[in-house]
Amino acid sequence: MTDAATTMLPAPPTGRAPGPGPGERELPGWLRWVAPIVVGILILAVWIFWVDVLGTAPRMLPSPIAIAEEFVRRFPIILDDMKITATNALIGLVVGSLLALLFAGLAAAARPVDGMLAPLVSALAVIPIVAVTPILNTMFGASSQFGRQAVATIAAFIPVFVNVLRGLRQTRPVHRDLLRSSAASGFQTFRVLTLPTALPYLMTGLRIASSLAVIAALVAEYFGGPADGIGTAIATYAKSGRAALAWAYVLGGIIIGLVFFLVTTLLERLATRRSPA
Secondary structure, three states, rough: OOOOHHHHHHOOOOOOOOOOOOOOOOOHHHHHHHHHHHHHHHHHHHHHHHHHHHHHOOOOOOOHHHHHHHHHOOOHHHHHHEEEEEEEEHHHHHHHHHHHHHHHHHHOOHHHHHHHHHHHHHHHHOOHHHHHHHHHHHHHHHOOOOHHHHHHHHHHHHHHHHHHHHHOOOOHHHHHHHHHHHHOOHHHHHHHHHHHEEEEEEHHHHHHOOOOHHHHHHHHHOOOOOOOOOHHHHHHHHOOOHHHHHHHHHHHHHHHHHHHHHHHHHHHHHHOOOOOO
């Protein structure tokens, strides 16, 4: 393949949002970090005022201070359950993403395969997690984590498949013809054109799927299976009226979701950042 053909190809999309328009000012980098922190502090202040000062909050809404005390006091136990939930979500995210990559590649390469997969993907997209989770937990046994991992896999599969398939179809025929006329092999075409074009879509799908996998794992734990995990603990302590401890486990679930989201967001930025001029 000649260098001229490569230079004539358009730059792959970076996945970044467009810059500020005319008359608009871009926020400084420090403000992007400070603003969410300020908003979070304000929410906590209102929460504490509502619960501890006014005393009109619902019974199952304890003070953030009480939640923090329970979280610190029982952190070793909460951490063990966080590991279970995070492992289920991670397995679901990895397996679901790999399956999505495989089937998206097949669908992009062959229209008949796409036609066969479209109804299946549509059916998976509308499956209610709360309905299928008890069935899977019963099917694979009360001591197996497989049902929970399967739910997380289904949740992660959909956004990755849809985004990757869209990315693989973004290459224009004229660009493929240009590489073909330059004697580029199939692998070269994939490396120079298809992969850079589809990569931002893949990373976006992973970022969305990471949050969905955590949510699906939590919901799956809530509806039965082994007696461990964040979702199981939340259900147990909420039913017994131990609101502060239940919310402490909710905090553990939030931390898992934030870690997954931040890691995939960082990977997305690393994979889609613009090359220096």
